[in-house]
Amino acid sequence: MKNYNQNRFGGKTIMNLVTYDPFRELRSLQQDVNRLFSSSFDRNEGSGMMSGAWNPSVDIFENKDSIVLEAELPGLVPDDVNISIENNVLTLHGERKFEKKNEGDNFHRVERSYGAFTRSFTLPPTVSSENVDAVFENGMLRLTLAKREEAKPRRIEIKATGGQPQQKTIEAETKSQTANA
Secondary structure, three states, X not given: OOOHHXXXXXXXXXXXXXXXXXXXXXXXXXXHHHHHHHOHHHOOOOHHHHOOXXXXXXXXXXXXXXXXXXXXXXXXXXXXXXXXXXXXXXXXXXXXXXXXXXXOOXXXXXXXXXXXXXXXXXXXXXXXXXXEEEEEEOOEEEEEEEEOHHHOOOOOOOOOOOOOOOOOOOOOOOHHHHHHO
């Protein structure tokens, strides 16, 4: 009986090329370890479903007048969050509580995290801790921290040696003027 590959390709044997990846097993091991620690490993049976490590997502950006921090706090109201600034460290602290609607409900799966959270951020010295505006709307907390006046950029005019700003006139001709000439 003849080999199928030999018949099909004129008697030549074809071999599959397999690239060796020395890190494949290592990546597989890393994925297994990550899966182990991201599961409910640290939670106890029963009450563990209703508590866990929860940290709200935060975006921080800067414009010319202020530094803005936006935190996602779904399911919370302003009374659930405490904001403090001490020694140039901004701290958000709060708690999202598990609220069982009916005592007869028997949950099969609880994927949302509940519990207390604390997030701390070191503020740059350019920020004034006295002028902070906090707005909470639709589960989003927006903190606007004004910059100190000396930290804001300002334009400096360069003067000529005579004390007066020197004006310089530059003459330019457009393409239409040179084409007509």
